[in-house]
Amino acid sequence: MNITKKSNKVRSDLLTYAGVMLAFIVLTLLKNNGVLNRSMTGLLVPICCYIVMAVSLNLTVGILGDLSLGHAGFMSVGAFTGIITAMSLADAIPSVALRLALAMVVGAFFAAIMGFLIGIPVLRLKGDYLAIVTLAFGEIIKELITCLIVGSDSNGLHIIFNVTGSKSANDLNLAEGGRIIIKGAQGATGTQTIATFTAGFILIMITLVIVQNLIRSRHGRAIMAVRDNRIAAESVGIPVTRYRMMAFVTSAALAGAAGALFGLNYSNLAAAKFDFNTSILVLVFVVLGGLGNIWGSILATVVLYVLPEALRSFANYRMLIYAIVLILVMLATNNPILKSAVANFRQRFQKNKEEVTEQ
Amino acid sequence: MKFLAYLVSGISLGSIYAIIALGYTMVYGIAKMLNFAHGDVIMIGGYISFLAATNLGLPTLVSVLLAMVVCTVLGIVIEALAYKPLRSAPSLAVLITAIGVSYLLQNAALLIWGANPKSYTPVVEGTLHLFDGQLSVSYVSLLTVACCIVIMVGLTLFTNRTKMGKAMRACSEDKGAAQLMGINVNRTISLTFAIGSALAAIAGALLCSFSPTLMPTTGAMPGIKAFTAAVFGGIGSIPGAFLGGILLGVIEALAKGYISTQLSNSIVFAVLIIILLVRPAGLLGKNTQEKV
Numbered sequence: 001m002n003i004t005k006k007s008n009k010v011r012s013d014l015l016t017y018a019g020v021m022l023a024f025i026v027l028t029l030l031k032n033n034g035v036l037n038r039s040m041t042g043l044l045v046p047i048c049c050y051i052v053m054a055v056s057l058n059l060t061v062g063i064l065g066d067l068s069l070g071h072a073g074f075m076s077v078g079a080f081t082g083i084i085t086a087m088s089l090a091d092a093i094p095s096v097a098l099r100l101a102l103a104m105v106v107g108a109f110f111a112a113i114m115g116f117l118i119g120i121p122v123l124r125l126k127g128d129y130l131a132i133v134t135l136a137f138g139e140i141i142k143e144l145i146t147c148l149i150v151g152s153d154s155n156g157l158h159i160i161f162n163v164t165g166s167k168s169a170n171d172l173n174l175a176e177g178g179r180i181i182i183k184g185a186q187g188a189t190g191t192q193t194i195a196t197f198t199a200g201f202i203l204i205m206i207t208l209v210i211v212q213n214l215i216r217s218r219h220g221r222a223i224m225a226v227r228d229n230r231i232a233a234e235s236v237g238i239p240v241t242r243y244r245m246m247a248f249v250t251s252a253a254l255a256g257a258a259g260a261l262f263g264l265n266y267s268n269l270a271a272a273k274f275d276f277n278t279s280i281l282v283l284v285f286v287v288l289g290g291l292g293n294i295w296g297s298i299l300a301t302v303v304l305y306v307l308p309e310a311l312r313s314f315a316n317y318r319m320l321i322y323a324i325v326l327i328l329v330m331l332a333t334n335n336p337i338l339k340s341a342v343a344n345f346r347q348r349f350q351k352n353k354e355e356v357t358e359q
Numbered sequence: 360m361k362f363l364a365y366l367v368s369g370i371s372l373g374s375i376y377a378i379i380a381l382g383y384t385m386v387y388g389i390a391k392m393l394n395f396a397h398g399d400v401i402m403i404g405g406y407i408s409f410l411a412a413t414n415l416g417l418p419t420l421v422s423v424l425l426a427m428v429v430c431t432v433l434g435i436v437i438e439a440l441a442y443k444p445l446r447s448a449p450s451l452a453v454l455i456t457a458i459g460v461s462y463l464l465q466n467a468a469l470l471i472w473g474a475n476p477k478s479y480t481p482v483v484e485g486t487l488h489l490f491d492g493q494l495s496v497s498y499v500s501l502l503t504v505a506c507c508i509v510i511m512v513g514l515t516l517f518t519n520r521t522k523m524g525k526a527m528r529a530c531s532e533d534k535g536a537a538q539l540m541g542i543n544v545n546r547t548i549s550l551t552f553a554i555g556s557a558l559a560a561i562a563g564a565l566l567c568s569f570s571p572t573l574m575p576t577t578g579a580m581p582g583i584k585a586f587t588a589a590v591f592g593g594i595g596s597i598p599g600a601f602l603g604g605i606l607l608g609v610i611e612a613l614a615k616g617y618i619s620t621q622l623s624n625s626i627v628f629a630v631l632i633i634i635l636l637v638r639p640a641g642l643l644g645k646n647t648q649e650k651v
Contacts, residue, residue: 128454132393132590133631136583136628139624140624140628144625280458283458316470319469320467323460323463323466330445330448331456334449334452335444
């Protein structure tokens with residue numbers, strides 16, 4: 001029984017990889033043969049970023065069981081550190097692919113550091129307080145990045161922290177041939193758009209390998225034990241804080257890598273893009289895909305991201321419908337009558353299956 | 360004199376936060392949930408009083424009363440449809456539902472009233488000049504502070520002296536025991552939502568008089584800051600919400616004046632984080648031990 005259960009899980013993991021690979025191959029073929037129109041090809045990279053965001057947020061909300069409302073903050077850190085890396089090394093590293101990879105690694109690294117720093121205070125809290133503090137950190141990150149002015153020249157990076165709002169890009173004192181990378185509230189302007197769909201696909205695969213292997217490992221089981229009952233987990237000797245930090249930092253790092261890819265997909269990007277609404281959008285993907293269900297997050301992201309773009313007239317009602325669906329899903333999944341009915345159905349279904357295999 | 364001006368604007372902003380925070384703190388104290396949609400009820404209250412005053416030509420006081428009625432009904436309906444079925448659900452599910460309600464209200468307002476900001480006419484106009492015109496205090500500020508004090512005293516009397524208030528305190532202590540004593544828990548929770556939402560309507564009218572732009576997102580930020588104020592003062596405590604609101608308003612006004620306008624929200628949130636780490640129960644809150 002246990003062995004079949006385990007192999008079922010492995011099989012579902014493998015199916016997820018296969019599904020993503022298949023989707024990538026089909027979409028690449030369609031794109032190269034010109035079947036997809038321009039607006040659809042423009043969606044490919046953002047979809048990849050949001051998939052990584054959703055899967056990484058699922059690690060915090062679904063697997064660890066802590067509601068984070070500031071996930072866009074990590075994306076923002078990754079995006080702007082990634083843009084700075086890619087733009088300032090434009091002359092030093094001519095290879096675009098190498099620069100993109102480096103930008104994503106740097107983005108993930110800084111987001112992980114940010115995740116660790118934020119995690120120290122945040123993970124001492126729980127429930128509603130934790131959620132509101134992650135929201136607060138998301139807003140703080142947004143406002144801090146709005147104050148940044150960054151440029152690079154032959155002498156290296158020039159960074160101004162524009163607290164009073166009186167400084168401008170001219171105060172950077174760039175040498176001849178230097179370029180301005182981030183202009184305060186306007187955000188990053190004139191970024192070389194080097195993000196590619198292939199890079200997005202590779203990032204999704206790396207994310208899936210990291211998250212799925214983490215969930216199936218001893219650490220992952222410990223994290224889920226903390227989610228299900230923290231006191232019980234602590235009493236059997238699981239170092240609760242360490243495992244929560246592990247999940248939180250991993251999630252932040254993946255969001256940072258997704259942010260770097262996202263940032264390098266647009267020539268202009270303001271810090272205001274990564275606000276509370278973006279965090280909620282990703283949360284909607286996670287909740288509708290099913291908390292803790294990785295495959296569900298991917299599917300929900302694709303469907304919910306493509307649908308409103310495909311049905312333009314419906315776009316005005318998009319957020320309204322998201323909100324209603326979010327409430328209904330929560331009411332339905334927490335309805336005791338419905339819950340026991342589903343459990344019954346599943347039990348019967350599994351019994352039938354067992355009988356079949358026994359015969 | 361500059362300091363005094365910041366202080367005055369901080370106290371009146373803080374009074375608005377305090378009124379909103381009272382709604383949060385009562386609901387949190389009894390239903391043990393963070394009503395994320397509270398800020399958006401404020402926005403609805405602002406719109407209703409705005410429309411009643413400009414489109415129907417009703418006097419200010421009547422339009423605010425109308426907004427209170429609408430918000431009370433809205434609060435009771437939200438509680439009955441979205442929160443009541445989740446009474447025994449994990450807090451994560453309740454919080455996500457509350458975020459959903461908040462989004463629903465914002466987007467419904469966006470579809471009904473459009474994204475263009477409306478300019479709200481203050482409930483009272485005019486300014487009081489003190490010290491040879493060096494310090495000017497608007498009548499709205501004075502009215503806000505007065506409203507806040509009246510509401511706080513009224514609520515304290517209500518919870519301490521009346522039978523319904525006693526029932527509310529009992530429910531916040533222990534719902535099961537309260538039910539055994541014959542208290543209708545569901546009705547008490549509905550009443551709490553009704554009071555909180557009526558206060559939100561008043562806060563909406565005052566907030567829009569204070570900063571006269573009305574948009575579907577108007578309530579979101581003040582709502583979150585007022586929650587910060589409620590946590591600051593100690594959640595569940597009525598004087599705590601008052602104290603937290605005033606202090607937060609003053610901190611925000613001083614931060615805007617002396618440090619940076621751009622970072623004023625960050626400074627307010629940094630206060631929240633520090634409070635939660637140093638004194639998680641807030642200034643006037645009671646510490647509770649986790650039982651196994």
